[in-house]
Amino acid sequence: MESYQFINEKILDRFYEIIAAKTRNGFVITEQNEKLPYVVLSKEKKAINHAFHLFLSCITFGFWLFVWVYLILTFSFKKEILLAVDEVGNLFEDKCLSI
Secondary structure (H helix, E strand, C coil), X not given: CCCCCCCCHHHHHHHHHHHHHHHHCCCEEEEXXXXXXXXXXXXXXXXXXXXXXXXXXXXXXXXXXXXXXXXXXXXXXXXXXXXXXXXXXXXXXXXXXCC
């Protein structure tokens, strides 16, 4: 049985544009396959200066806590995403589970 791939140049160009945008945003390619077009991108966690944010929270009577919690939720975890083109030609992006 033959397998047909419905991947054309327009879809591949869009695929590589998304990869370029993600790498400009700080992601690094950790795994790539050209035959089955997929890429695993990762972004390391950033260090947060908790002493500074505690100081700002005390000065602003707790209003800075909202910013501090937001920073903890967005920057303190490693992010990995899978970007791929399936056999029909659809682009999809999925979060990878990482420990």
